[in-house]
Amino acid sequence: MQVRFDAAAGGPHRTGLHVQLMRVCVAPAAAVAVIGVGTAVSVLALAPGPVPMTATLVVLCAAVACLAIVTSAFVYGRAIARSVARAAVAIPPAAGQPVAGQQEVYVGLARRLQGLVHREIQLLDVLEAQVEDPDLLKGLFQVDHLATRMRRYAENLAVVGGAVPRRQWSRPLPLVEVLRSAIAEVEQYARVRVVPPVEGTMQGHAGADVVHLLAELIENATAFAPPHTEVTVRARRVAAGVAVEVDDRGLGMPHPEQDRVNALLADPSRVDVGNLLRDGRIGAWVVSALAHRHGIEVLLQSNVYGGMQAVVVLPAALLGDRTAEQPTAVDLGQTPSSGGPTGTPTVPSPLIGTPPSPASARNRLPAPPPEETQAAPSEAFPVGPVPAVATGQTGGNGGAARPALPRRQRQAHLAAPLRQSRPASVNRPAGDHDPTMMASFLRGAAASGDPR
């Protein structure tokens, strides 16, 4: 049976959970680094004719950067193994229970890896801008691609430890760039196509997380579809926000398997991570953790090509153009009794339109396979659940389906004589710059009953 989300084909091991986590996250990074050095050296060896001095330096620099990552990966791996061994002697951990303090160690190590990869990519940026020779640049690109994938694993490792992303943007990010960034982190990126148009922006603080979430789903799609087929990524506006759909043309997943993964995607806390790791499905867990953090809805379902479609609904709270969003949300909120698709709490249903709707997919969940039942009690997935993310604290997701929030009335809390009082700044000396003057002027104009 095909097992999707097989990030690092690891067989069943009886070692501790965290050792497995390290193996799954650091091992690919180290492997990628080794390939990087190999690539750099082979580029140097294969370059036709006499290679210019600067070019030699360029490639060697890249190789050294990669080597630094390899070394660090090994050092960290060994340190982790030692710390786990020590902890195991002190307190024998129960199955699936993290040893106290280890989480911090992982986050710390993940951050160091991130720091190194970040510097490596900065260096590559400088080198790529200087190199004009197509062959050398191709080699640099291969190193760049490997470094970008290493960064993804390092940042995922931090996610496992509960850390926030280190790369952040204060400006809204164009969604099309977010999608392309996710594609860049996938091994077979050339097979992935973004279907235009992709419009809109998203909040910069969640950029890195959303990129990794999508990368994990796209990677999964490319890995389980024949090499000659392409994977398409679409983004479209829906009532709840923006839906990103990743379609592959590979083999589908059996329904019980789909249900299991969807249950995990809906709520990571209800699934035994140990079982998951023994199956080698760390990718699904990472997707779930990222989605949960930002109130993102993720669902896997069969598509018309016989392959799989991953639907990711980015809630309105994550989108950049908030001002454009608000009128819609208020309008929908004020007419909750109008019925229609927005009246139901199952957010993604209006956007999919294919027979296996999320509601029906979830309704199959009450009969999970035995190992799932073992992981979570039988009442874990009631029929027609409202996913935790939909009712989450962020409040961004199901916003369209809920009645409008109570709105504050300006100055309603003040005693009557205090209303319309002027700020203290009126006592400033004449001629001095008064930053509140324009506001005072506008307030006065509004109070005069100007119909505008």
Next chain:
Amino acid sequence: MTTAGGAHQETWLDDAAGRLVRPYTVSAGRTRPTHPMELLSWVVATGAPPRGRLEPDHDVALRLCGVATTVAEVAARMRLPAAIAKVVLADLVAVGAVRTRPPSPVADPTDRPILEKLLAGLQQRL
């Protein structure tokens, strides 16, 4: 193994976070333009609708070619390595959206009178 210091806690904001789209995705890994071009070659949009679909970067490049400009200028404005700008522009030439011309003689870097004038100008500045 040293203890985690402040350097490992910092976040990278905006420019420090690096570019979101890696350059290799812009050209899908290609580094060799399908049409020969130099750094100072002129490019200008033909105005004809492109045959086939364009990637977002091709759109941006095409808009930059609205007035005659050089490959180097397009690369700088798109913040891309020159070799990648050449690949993108060569794609546009291939779909008939952009026309290219060899560098103007004025831009010949071995033209002695030009170089002398440049030197004189620079000396006046200094």
